[in-house]
Amino acid sequence: MTPLERAEAKFGWKLVTPTILILGLLILYPLMYNVYLSFFDVQLNGYKTFVGFENYIKLLTNTDYYSAIGTTSLYLLGTVVGTTLLGLAMALLLKDPFKGRGLVNAAIMLPYVAPVISVVFGWQFLFDPISGVVNYLFVDALGIWSERTNLIGNPDSALWVVVLFDIWKHAPIAYLLILSKLVSVSRDQYEAAAIDGYGPIGRFFHVTLPELYFVLATVVLLRLIWNLNRFEDVYLLAPNVQTLPIFTYYQAFTGVIDQGLAAATSVIQLAVLSVFIWFYIKKIMKW
Amino acid sequence: MLGKRTLTGRIGFALAILLLVSFSLLPFAQILSTSLKHQYDWGNPSLIPQTINLDAYKELLGLTEAKKVEMPAAIQKILNNPKLPQDKKDAISAKYMSNDNLFPFGKYMLNSVIFSVGAATFSLVFSVMGAYSISRLRFKGQVVIQRSVLFVYMVGGVLLMVPLYQMAMNIGLASSLWGSAFCLFLIYIVQTLPVGMYMLGNYFRGIPFALEEAAMMDGCSRKEAIIKVVLPLSLPMLATVFIYCFIIGWNEYLFASVFLKQYPEFHTLPLALQELFVSKNAIWDRIMAASMLTLAPIVICFLFASRFMKGGKTDGGVKG
Amino acid sequence: MAAITLKNIVKSYDKTQVVKGIDLAIEDGEFVVLVGPSGCGKSTTLRMIAGLEQPTSGDIIIGDRVVNDIEPQDRNIAMVFQNYALYPHKSVKENIVFALRRLKVDNEEIERRLSEISEMLQLEELLERKPADLSGGQRQRVAMGRAIIREADVFLFDEPLSNLDSKLRSHMRTEIGKIHNKFGRTSVYVTHDQVEAMTLADKVVVLHDGYIAQSGTPMEIYLNPTNIFVAQFIGSPSMNIIEGTLFNDYLDIDGYHLPRNQLSNVAYQAPITDSGLKVKVGIRPDFFNDKAFFSETEITFNFTGLTIDLIEPMGFDKEVLFNLAGSSVKARLDLRSDITLGAKIDLLVDLSRVLIFDHKTEQRL
Ligand SMILES: Nc1ncnc2c1ncn2[C@@H]1O[C@H](COP(=O)(O)OP(=O)(O)OP(=O)(O)O)[C@@H](O)[C@H]1O
Ligand SMILES: [Mg+2]
Numbered sequence: 024m025t026p027l028e029r030a031e032a033k034f035g036w037k038l039v040t041p042t043i044l045i046l047g048l049l050i051l052y053p054l055m056y057n058v059y060l061s062f063f064d065v066q067l068n069g070y071k072t073f074v075g076f077e078n079y080i081k082l083l084t085n086t087d088y089y090s091a092i093g094t095t096s097l098y099l100l101g102t103v104v105g106t107t108l109l110g111l112a113m114a115l116l117l118k119d120p121f122k123g124r125g126l127v128n129a130a131i132m133l134p135y136v137a138p139v140i141s142v143v144f145g146w147q148f149l150f151d152p153i154s155g156v157v158n159y160l161f162v163d164a165l166g167i168w169s170e171r172t173n174l175i176g177n178p179d180s181a182l183w184v185v186v187l188f189d190i191w192k193h194a195p196i197a198y199l200l201i202l203s204k205l206v207s208v209s210r211d212q213y214e215a216a217a218i219d220g221y222g223p224i225g226r227f228f229h230v231t232l233p234e235l236y237f238v239l240a241t242v243v244l245l246r247l248i249w250n251l252n253r254f255e256d257v258y259l260l261a262p263n264v265q266t267l268p269i270f271t272y273y274q275a276f277t278g279v280i281d282q283g284l285a286a287a288t289s290v291i292q293l294a295v296l297s298v299f300i301w302f303y304i305k306k307i308m309k310w
Numbered sequence: 311m312l313g314k315r316t317l318t319g320r321i322g323f324a325l326a327i328l329l330l331v332s333f334s335l336l337p338f339a340q341i342l343s344t345s346l347k348h349q350y351d352w353g354n355p356s357l358i359p360q361t362i363n364l365d366a367y368k369e370l371l372g373l374t375e376a377k378k379v380e381m382p383a384a385i386q387k388i389l390n391n392p393k394l395p396q397d398k399k400d401a402i403s404a405k406y407m408s409n410d411n412l413f414p415f416g417k418y419m420l421n422s423v424i425f426s427v428g429a430a431t432f433s434l435v436f437s438v439m440g441a442y443s444i445s446r447l448r449f450k451g452q453v454v455i456q457r458s459v460l461f462v463y464m465v466g467g468v469l470l471m472v473p474l475y476q477m478a479m480n481i482g483l484a485s486s487l488w489g490s491a492f493c494l495f496l497i498y499i500v501q502t503l504p505v506g507m508y509m510l511g512n513y514f515r516g517i518p519f520a521l522e523e524a525a526m527m528d529g530c531s532r533k534e535a536i537i538k539v540v541l542p543l544s545l546p547m548l549a550t551v552f553i554y555c556f557i558i559g560w561n562e563y564l565f566a567s568v569f570l571k572q573y574p575e576f577h578t579l580p581l582a583l584q585e586l587f588v589s590k591n592a593i594w595d596r597i598m599a600a601s602m603l604t605l606a607p608i609v610i611c612f613l614f615a616s617r618f619m620k621g622g623k624t625d626g627g628v629k630g
Numbered sequence: 631m632a633a634i635t636l637k638n639i640v641k642s643y644d645k646t647q648v649v650k651g652i653d654l655a656i657e658d659g660e661f662v663v664l665v666g667p668s669g670c671g672k673s674t675t676l677r678m679i680a681g682l683e684q685p686t687s688g689d690i691i692i693g694d695r696v697v698n699d700i701e702p703q704d705r706n707i708a709m710v711f712q713n714y715a716l717y718p719h720k721s722v723k724e725n726i727v728f729a730l731r732r733l734k735v736d737n738e739e740i741e742r743r744l745s746e747i748s749e750m751l752q753l754e755e756l757l758e759r760k761p762a763d764l765s766g767g768q769r770q771r772v773a774m775g776r777a778i779i780r781e782a783d784v785f786l787f788d789e790p791l792s793n794l795d796s797k798l799r800s801h802m803r804t805e806i807g808k809i810h811n812k813f814g815r816t817s818v819y820v821t822h823d824q825v826e827a828m829t830l831a832d833k834v835v836v837l838h839d840g841y842i843a844q845s846g847t848p849m850e851i852y853l854n855p856t857n858i859f860v861a862q863f864i865g866s867p868s869m870n871i872i873e874g875t876l877f878n879d880y881l882d883i884d885g886y887h888l889p890r891n892q893l894s895n896v897a898y899q900a901p902i903t904d905s906g907l908k909v910k911v912g913i914r915p916d917f918f919n920d921k922a923f924f925s926e927t928e929i930t931f932n933f934t935g936l937t938i939d940l941i942e943p944m945g946f947d948k949e950v951l952f953n954l955a956g957s958s959v960k961a962r963l964d965l966r967s968d969i970t971l972g973a974k975i976d977l978l979v980d981l982s983r984v985l986i987f988d989h990k991t992e993q994r995l
Contacts, residue, residue: 028448031447031448031449031532032447032448032449032450034443034447034532034533035443035444035447035448035449035452036443036449037443038439038440038442038443038447039439039440039443039444039455041436041439041440042436042437042439042440042459042503042507043455045436045496045499045500045503046458046459046462046500046503046504049470049474049496049497049500050462050465050470050500051458051462052477053470053473053474053477054465054469054470054473056473056476056477057469057470057472057473060472060473060476065472065476067479068479069476069479069480113330116323116326116327116330117327121323127327127330127331129612129613130331130334130335131330131331131334132612133334133335133338133609133612134334134337136557136608136609136611136612137338137605137608137609138560138561138579138580138604138605138608139561139563139580140561140563140579140580140583140584140601140604141341141583141601141602141604141605142337142338142341142601142605144341144583144587144597144598144601145337145338145340145341145344145598145601146337148340148341148344148594148598149336149337149340153352153353154352154353154594156340156355159355160355164355191333191334191337248464249464249466251466252465252466252467252468252469253466254466254467254468254564255561255562255563255564255580258563259563259584268466268468271468271471271472272468272471272564275471275472275475276471276567276568282472282475282476285472286472286473289468289469289472289473292468292469293465293469296464296465296466296469297461300460300461300464300465303464304457304460304461
């Protein structure tokens with residue numbers, strides 16, 4: 024290395040040092056510390072006693088944990104499928120320029136940027152058993168349901184409200200990703216397919232879909248990664264839907280506090296998450 | 311491609327757009343509508359209030375005169391009881407009188423602004439430095455850092471809440487007001503830094519390196535080239551990153567609830583709103599008005615950012 | 631004032647060497663042009679002089695300093711980039727005076743130099759515009775202005791004209807020549823356009839695959855290339871290479887016997903066997919002509935009875951193709967030559983311009 028190259032490297036390290044320190048101290052270290060904590064009985068005030076694998080045993084024999092895994096799986100399935108499909112539909116619909124596309128774009132991006140806490144109340148009101156428009160629609164206007172129901176109050180139906188909420192909020196991301204790929208598909212391909220006698224549907228399956236394969240995989244993977252960690256959107260809308268993050272939060276901060284158990288839950292979850300992330304960085308990310 | 315040329319095609323297209331936009335905007339419309347309705351109007355499925363009611367906004371923004379709270383007769387009787395010590399009396403009357411400022415919206419808003427603007431500022435500075443380093447300078451270990459940042463970017467807050475809380479507890483920060491606030495501040499920086507680095511890293515890579523080389527030929531050091539050429543060129547992106555980080559901080563609930571729950575003076579808007587919702591003061595119009603006011607800055611920022619982002623300014627300087 | 635010396639410069643990226651040991655002395659005020667095919671290491675060499683790349687080994691000396699460890703900004707060098715690299719956020723004026731502002735040159739001096747340069751480059755009308763609002767040629771002139779105003783010791787140019795159309799290119803080429811004559815700074819100019827090389831250079835350096843294939847004045851390079859690579863790279867249309875056999879007394883090309891003692895390469899002294907020595911013979915298309923266009927005094931050789939396969943009128947002259955020793959040979963003839971397709975003609979060649987190269991090494995004998 025020449026002195027100039029060494030100077031450049033030194034400057035490089037100098038610039039990333041704050042980042043490395045902050046991220047190391049507040050993310051990488053806590054992740055490891057979390058593993059450590061998972062072998063202790065941890066009180067809210069920081070008092071710890073070593074318990075070995077007891078947290079894990081407790082966790083793996085806890086039926087609530089399994090039901091949280093089940094809920095999470097349903098949540099992931101619903102949101103991944105829904106978000107991807109809606110995003111795809113939006114992208115196909117808005118692909119070609121038309122008058123007012125800018126406004127429509129802004130409108131559909133809004134759910135994504137809006138604070139969860141605010142929009143959650145709008146949703147709660149929509150599903151409110153007394154005043155909500157959903158009940159009005161299905162009971163009074165259409166007569167599909169025989170009586171007004173508290174959809175959010177019942178954990179089973181609340182799960183699907185939460186899923187719908189997530190689709191509403193995150194389809195815009197999928198839309199953006201898919202759209203950017205879609206507009207880069209060259210017209211020639213469509214024209215060639217049209218000349219080969221394919222109609223719109225044939226063109227979709229033979230041209231569009233193969234081109235989108237990769238970006239759809241990206242969307243699915245990203246949804247899995249983010250939604251596995253999703254806390255606020257679920258907890259604030261329907262605290263009775265216990266996906267894993269909410270399960271962990273309850274263990275750690277409410278009722279009978281057991282932070283060691285929460286740590287153990289997080290450790291397992293991190294392991295699963297790491298697989299997704301590894302896959303993402305390895306296969307998809309070009310940074 | 312959708313056969314938009316035929317009439318039915320056009321109508322179908324317009325309907326689909328309408329449906330999509332309604333789906334996206336309905337909850338917002340509901341919030342706005344309910345925030346403006348009188349209580350008797352809530353059950354009315356129409357989004358348009360029968361009469362506009364601005365009381366909730368006035369109350370939140372402190373535009374109403376502090377109402378003299380009527381004390382229930384029973385309480386009045388207790389207070390008139392001469393046997394009761396004066397301090398007990400004060401406590402009771404304070405409890406009933408304190409209702410006059412149910413929801414100090416301005417204070418919460420200020421807290422939110424301080425946390426999210428402050429964190430976004432630090433985050434922006436650090437991410438400019440870090441992103442420049444890993445996207446433009448050549449040194450060993452770059453790739454590892456890049457990957458780690460990406461990894462860290464995707465680790466969600468829920469996985470960190472227990473260890474971070476325990477760490478704060480161990481060094482005694484979590485048990486004091488300012489310590490907790492400081493922790494939260496750091497956490498907001500950490501939550502936004504990887505995003506900022508990621509966005510800026512990609513952006514810097516798109517700025518032709520020849521511009522910096524030209525600056526060096528013009529006698530600038532690397533540092534000067536960054537300050538005088540790279541940063542001015544990145545202004546739209548810097549603004550976008552700042553806004554993005556700001557939005558993340560503004561919207562955050564989880565860590566605010568972990569660290570600040572017991573310190574009401576420092577509540578941020580999301581935390582305060584949630585507390586309001588579960589408290590006895592929860593009235594739909596008040597909640598909705600507060601939601602609306604929490605939402606407004608974000609919507610403005612977003613519209614601003616999406617306009618600002620057009621016109622990436624690097625073309626023209628390079629290539630004929 | 632600065633001479634530049636490159637001492638055994640090597641540059642490797644990872645394991646691959648792209649510059650493989652360059653020695654070059656550039657005198658103060660000299661205009662040196664680096665030419666060579668794409669990827670031969672021209673830009674890399676230039677960028678090492680600028681300090682934008684570091685040599686893997688070897689020394690770079692500018693003036694009396696070894697600059698290897700000196701940052702680019704401290705080398706007092708100005709450079710014009712291929713894509714101009716104008717600062718998009720600054721006006722033309724701010725682009726040009728950026729370096730001076732940094733040096734805290736006083737305002738009066740800045741204005742003086744600016745007006746001088748903007749007049750010279752016809753930029754007066756454009757000073758307030760942004761680079762995005764300029765045409766390619768205008769951007770190029772701004773880039774030139776930005777480099778000149780510094781009055782740096784050394785000017786570096788990396789294919790500054792390659793993005794212009796041919797008319798503008800030849801105009802700017804002339805301008806660059808004028809500017810060099812005016813300021814007389816040491817200049818290193820990278821191009822793969824040999825016209826630029828021939829017209830601008832005091833010294834041409836032909837790079838080939840990381841080595842210097844030859845360096846010298848444009849005429850030396852043109853008339854006396856030391857190897858087939860240089861011979862064919864310089865000159866357009868490029869030099870004909872024909873199989874031949876060298877005997878003690880003559881050079882045999884397809885049955886024509888060119889007398890050995892009148893060829894330019896008489897230096898070859900080693901004895902030649904009776905079966906002769908296989909060689910490659912180089913003759914530039916320009917050195918063929920009709921009998922009518924040679925003076926009596928020139929020593930020529932007459933290739934008789936050639937059959938013309940193709941005639942391409944080029945305006946001022948015409949190019950004809952014929953077959954010699956199995957290769958298609960091109961000759962550039964005067965427009966007035968009276969030649970028809972398929973006819974048998976005689977062509978004369980100036981014997982002192984016939985070059986003989988080793989068959990294997992392709993070096994001049
Ligand atoms: N940063 C780099 N990493 C690896 N190889 C490089 C790098 N820069 C240049 N090279 C290689 O070095 C060789 C010389 O490159 P250089 O840019 O000097 O060529 P050049 O003569 O300027 O060509 P051109 O006329 O096309 O500009 C090329 O083969 C190129 O691929
Ligand atoms: Mg080059």
